[in-house]
Amino acid sequence: MPEGHTLHRLARLHHRRYAGTEVRVRSPQGRFAADASLVDGSVLERVEAHGKHLLHSFGPDRVVHVHLGLYGKFTEAPVPMEEPRGKVRMRLVGSTYGTDLRGPIACQLLTGAEVAALRSRLGPDPLREDADPERAWERLARSRTSIAALLMDQKVLAGVGNVYRAEVLFRHGIPPHTPGRELGRERWQLVWSDLVELMAGGVRSGRIDTVRPEHEPEVMGRAPRQDRHGGEVYVYRRAGQPCLVCATPVLTADLSGRNLYWCPSCQQ
Structure with a gap:
């Protein structure tokens, strides 16, 4: 989608x-x-x-x-x-x-x-100037539901899908099954700011790129990602492949009918 x-x-x-x-x-x-x-x-x-x-x-x-x-x-x-x-x-x-x-x-x-x-009925959209991230935080702060599920709930946060969900959690070392209420306000503010920046980049380029400069293919000496979704990512659709940061195999599991991807080492 x-x-x-x-x-x-x-x-x-x-x-x-x-x-x-x-x-x-x-x-x-x-x-x-x-x-x-x-x-x-x-x-x-x-x-x-x-x-x-x-x-x-x-x-x-x-x-x-x-x-x-x-x-x-x-x-x-x-x-x-x-x-x-x-x-x-x-x-x-x-x-x-x-x-x-x-x-x-x-x-x-x-x-x-x-x-x-x-x-x-929609949560704040990181790409809209009128977005209020506090509305999302109020939902997160009192929820026992996993942060991975909450980020995909359009009533909590509008516009985030499976790719941005997996990637922003990796970028901040957050275990995907962490309950929303255990995330902490400071971490949430970092996640929100990162989503604003990453998604704005997606609007400009028409693809999702989430890897930091030091993990780009030309820097690491690896082949560019070959995937119909395009973009350079850390964990999305990379199940079983080595993490770009620590080389641990990326894991995947079903969560509410969608594939979840994460690194068990970087996201302890």
Whole structure:
């Protein structure tokens, strides 16, 4: 599933290409047709993201909400666009570019009140200027749930996925099964600040890189990572491989239906 940096990157792209102009909106697949007709030909005012949610705002009570889920994706093309291929849920066309949305778990028109209700259910997003990390700390500080599970709970922290979860815990030497209430405020502040920096880097580059300069491939004399997710990481999807810091084999386990990765030596 795309992590928060991907949605913020999309929000910036769509805002740059489509905001401030009239756009055509339709649903070739038909599942979004009624809502699409309500915003077709309107001026797109802004595009923003909160966690893994993308919001195209046409006015206070006309906001197209998209959640990509596991399989959703946008594809961009210059105009004139070719006829839609496959199950296109939404086609949005501006003056110079258009974009097709396929396979999201959510694509719906929301009112301002509904958007506010959605955002109230989400934790602070490290990529938003209005984020309040204290809200997340209040949840963490009283929870017996593991920090690994809490970081993936979008009600606690919005936008963090499996990669950033595994990597930020490694970078701070935190055992993933540590209860949230045992983390400590100082450690939480370090984790939050690191997520802000790492995820902002992901927005800029379009990939997740978490290794420090001294552990880059060219410095360590190792081959660059070969993985469809891209980016240089410490433990994510490296089960059984030697830790880049101590050479201990990286471990993996299932946690709430997702694979968890950690180094048993660096994260004692």
